[in-house]
Amino acid sequence: MKIWLDGTLRDAEGARVSVLDHGLTVGDGVFETLKAVHGQAFALTRHLDRLAVSARGLGLPEPDLDEVRRACEAVLTANPMPYGRLRITYTGGLSPLGSDRGTAGPTLVVALGEAQRLPDSTAVVTVPWVRNERGALTGLKSTSYAENVMALARAHERGASEALFGNTVGALCEGTGSNVFVVLDGALYTPPLASGCLAGITRALVAEWAGAEEAELPLDVLDRADEVFLTSTLRDVQGVHAIDGRLLPGAPGPVTAKARRIFTERAAADPDP
Numbered sequence: 001m002k003i004w005l006d007g008t009l010r011d012a013e014g015a016r017v018s019v020l021d022h023g024l025t026v027g028d029g030v031f032e033t034l035k036a037v038h039g040q041a042f043a044l045t046r047h048l049d050r051l052a053v054s055a056r057g058l059g060l061p062e063p064d065l066d067e068v069r070r071a072c073e074a075v076l077t078a079n080p081m082p083y084g085r086l087r088i089t090y091t092g093g094l095s096p097l098g099s100d101r102g103t104a105g106p107t108l109v110v111a112l113g114e115a116q117r118l119p120d121s122t123a124v125v126t127v128p129w130v131r132n133e134r135g136a137l138t139g140l141k142s143t144s145y146a147e148n149v150m151a152l153a154r155a156h157e158r159g160a161s162e163a164l165f166g167n168t169v170g171a172l173c174e175g176t177g178s179n180v181f182v183v184l185d186g187a188l189y190t191p192p193l194a195s196g197c198l199a200g201i202t203r204a205l206v207a208e209w210a211g212a213e214e215a216e217l218p219l220d221v222l223d224r225a226d227e228v229f230l231t232s233t234l235r236d237v238q239g240v241h242a243i244d245g246r247l248l249p250g251a252p253g254p255v256t257a258k259a260r261r262i263f264t265e266r267a268a269a270d271p272d273p
């Protein structure tokens with residue numbers, strides 16, 4: 001396996017980042033996860049743009065997006081596989097111990113791993129922890145993901161594959177690695193970015209292509225929704241068939257199935273929408 005580090009392709013085995021890298025010591029970094037189908041990354045331009053937005057948000061040096069694009073292409077070419085997960089990590093770099101960033105410059109790593117296609121529907125749980133919709137990291141894809149790791153572990157303990165967060169005002173927000181959509185009386189809704197959710201790339205495409213409206217939704221909308229589905233890079237559109245152990249009969253329902261079909265068709269027609 002070849003990865004990209006410090007401006008060049010290297011064997012993953014021998015590639016090393018300093019133990020003093022700010023990404024490791026304080027979670028000072030941003031990242032992107034892309035889907036790669038037969039060596040073709042999906043929505044690369046949108047992912048690069050979001051990487052830059054996240055980096056700017058953290059005050060990291062502006063990433064050289066031409067280099068990141070070249071790095072992605074080099075890693076994809078060097079590691080042929082049918083279905084993969086391409087990961088870009090961009091951190092504060094080698095720094096003194098503590099929260100001040102060093103002057104060595106950022107670390108850029110691009111790596112690829114095999115991925116699995118996920119089932120059409122899944123079980124989710126809600127967690128009592130909240131997303132702070134006014135937090136400094138809100139909306140940025142930062143590597144400070146410990147809260148998501150904790151919530152996802154809780155989901156797995158309960159036989160689910162995703163955990164959903166509310167926010168500080170009791171509104172539905174997002175999953176640990178996904179955005180959420182609900183169907184109410186035949187209409188499709190997803191929480192607005194002001195809820196504190198990530199500007200998911202799949203979310204934006206599904207909202208545009210399948211015609212969803214943004215709406216602040218109370219958490220208990222999950223008890224009333226006709227259908228619920230998740231979107232993310234590796235899930236595409238994934239129906240929800242159980243919430244906190246309560247079964248949703250007939251999931252994935254017709255609106256979910258239609259959104260999934262539209263997404264699959266449009267994504268196949270244009271790999272960089």
Ligand code: PLP
Binds near residue numbers: 033176178197203231
């Ligand atoms: N929300 C969070 C917290 C995520 O980590 C992700 C996944 O990357 C998403 C939403 C979905 O975003 P995307 O569709 O860009 O993968």
